[in-house]
Amino acid sequence: MAKNYVKIGMSSCGIAAGADEVYQALLDFAKEKNLDIEIKKVGCLGMCWAEPLIEVKIGDEKPVIYRNVNKDIAIKILENEVFPELKIKENPKQKKIVLRNCGKIDPESIEDYLENQGYQAIKKAISELGKEKTIEEIKKSGLRGRGGAGFPTWLKWTNCRKVNAEQKYIICNGDEGDPGAYMDRSILEGDPHSVIEGMMIAGYAIGASKGYFYIRAEYPLAVERVQKAIDQCHDRGLLGDDFDLEIRLGAGAFVCGEETALIASIEGKRGYPRPRPPYPAIKGLWGNPTVINNVETLANVPYIILNGGEDFENTKVFALTGKIKYSGLVEVPIGTTLKEIIEDIGGGIPNNKQIKAVQTGGPSGGIIPKEYLAHPVSYESLEELGSIMGSGGMIVMDEDDCPVDVAKFFTKFCVEESCGKCSPCRIGTSQLHRILKKISKGKARDKDLPQLKRLCFAMQQASLCGLGQTAPNPVLSSLRYFEDEYKEHIKEGKCRAGKCFNK
């Protein structure tokens, strides 16, 4: 790395805000003035509210991050003009393990990854640890799946490893269909090699010679960068005969993120879930033992192997959105409170409004009212509150948001995304949505609330896959904490937030 540099966040968020124009202008300027400076593309630093964002280091000065620059401002910064109002710092409450390289290295350069301990972990796994000890380190770390269900990663790997089979597979689930969630996209765009290395280690531990990335087609930049990274690994002999990787594209169906539907989709069939057992670890892709792990889960793996599982502090990346000053990606130790995330990192609620609740876990999650903000964010505590950690969507609601309206939004999403294979979900989601629409239009009666609850219960018990089993969660959690507001809609024709009745 040259002594002088400008790093520009060039993930989808930065590019959407105009980062490519800033990048090109800086390249041209540096060339024209013959400056001794490296102009470097990097991934997203997580501060999506501040894009386009640049980090500048000149001489022996400490690097400085500037927010919301345009090409003129960026050039003036290189001409030594000072913009104190644009200087920002990374929040020290965050702990970056998964996002360790995002915003730091060039995601399109394998050399950058190698300079940052890249592909040292797979080397250590093979030459020092061996398969069993590799899984042992993952067990010691306490790593659990970040794709939603929180299943212990070591146990899934062990179950697959124990099966005697000629062919096994590892799949990286990059489908990320939850509305509001985009951490997996950002990891794939900002640090694709770390996920590839995680897949190599998983593949080695379970005995798989082939792996697939399943990435939604709506993520073209992620697909491009992962493909580039795979090609670079081929060129260097890191992928090839013993273990190889390929990309398969999803076509925007939420249900294709469910592991059995995802497998069907890769097999070229319609993306329908099937009953489990058998679990994919025993009988997966083309009937062979298959481990499916989420992008974020896999990005943790090289770090754990390099640094040891014993002292590993589990983190979670959240996509913090909604009524929040600083929206973006936040990586915090598990156990950080909702209040710390929202107030200390997210900067609190804009426009002098009051916080009302926070929605976590997307369409499978729940609405947690402000009284519980002191609760730590962990798999267990969020479940106790009637929500889930899920994949990491976190939407902040203020007093202008209505719980009935939010429940209706997620239910509509599930109506559209239900694959229709089983009737509890196909009919249940439509019926839930029908009743919620009635409530929000002031046309519901007293008997509709108990019916809503009965429907939710039936769906939880009888649906075939996680989509239908968890689709009632936004409804049930909003009823648990905001039943008085539901009743106001029904009995008084009143929506405190002013959201309903006119739609």
Ligand SMILES: Cc1cc2nc3c(=O)[nH]c(=O)nc-3n(C[C@H](O)[C@H](O)[C@H](O)COP(=O)(O)O)c2cc1C
């Ligand atoms: C409807 C539905 C959608 C899902 N979508 C995703 C997804 O986009 N990404 C993901 O990693 N897991 C998703 N999952 C969870 C996967 O089925 C699976 O549990 C996960 O990929 C396993 O990886 P992990 O153990 O590393 O979390 C979804 C589950 C359901 C029921």
Ligand code: SF4
């Ligand atoms: S629960 Fe819903 S998404 Fe899952 S199989 Fe049944 S209809 Fe399809």
